Amino acid sequence: MRPVKGDMRLAAAEARETRRDPAPSRLAYRMNRLMLRPGFRRFLRYGLPILCVATVALIWASDAARVDAAFDRVGELRRQLEERPEFMVHMMAVEHASDETAAQVRSVLSMDFPMSSFDMELSELRRRVRTLDAVAEASVRIRTGGVLEIDVTERQPAAIWRTAEGLTLIDETGHRVTTLDARADRPDLPLLAGPAADKGVAEALELIAAMEPLEGRLRGLLRVGARRWDVILDRDQRILLPEVDPLTALQKAIALDAAQDLFARDIAAVDFRNPRRPAIRLGQGAAEDLYDTDFTPDGEQSR
DSSP: OOOOHHHHHHHHHHHHHHSOOOSOOHHHHHHHHHHTOHHHHHIIIIIHHHHHHHHHHHHHHTOHHHHHHHHHHHHHHHHHHHTSGGGEEOEEEEESOOHHHHHHHHHHHOOOSSEEGGGOOHHHHHHHHHTSTTEEEEEEEEETTTEEEEEEEEOOOOEEEEETTEEEEEOTTSOEEEEESOGGGOTTSOEEESTTGGGGHHHHHHHHHHTGGGGGGEEEEEEETTTEEEEEEGGGOEEEOOSSOHHHHHHHHHHHHHHHOGGGSSEEEEEOSSTTSOEEEEOHHHHHHHHHOEEOTTSOEEO
């Protein structure tokens, strides 16, 4: 029997309704378009997890009691770690320093042992040690066994500088080392005097080295006008040196003494401030004898 035409039409309509449409929905289409964007994919890979974690952290941190308890726990764990025996420092050792300098180092640091190495800033300790006048250089490290080792390079005194405040030991750069109670305490060092004498220590040491022929008579060097030197000898004799090239002038004065026993005579000063026209200043006795001497027309001397 043939099916009725109306039934065939109804079956076709039902088949069309049950057949799936291959075209995507509007939402699926827009999601596919978004996934094609690199920035959106990066957000899904990195941004979304970070946002989730940050949200959870904010929710957790909203409770002040919970945050305080967490910080207290972290602080306790850190304290337990820092106070472990292998991180504790029990003593200080000052190497290559005199007893006086070592005492100054311990005084300027003023540390109470035992102390955790985490509480020590080695660069700050080194800076504080270097502020001492007697210290030229210092290195600080923590040695095995819980020992804070401070290796000191001391400044070596090269001269004594006399000022209105007293006597001061200075090194070859003019840096202060320490004070000196009496000149007799360091007879091996030359004496410098005058304002800004510490600025010309290197030049003064060269002049003193050139004074070897008259070393036994040298009393010291006087800085004049913060620009030149006077060499002070015993018997209150002086050699006035120029501002420029004083070493050459001093060598000429020493040569004159070697040739004519210049400084063995009654001379108060030899003035080389003008090297082209050196002058000699007579002593008091020699000047009086010169003034008391009369000259006759024939050139003969008479009293």
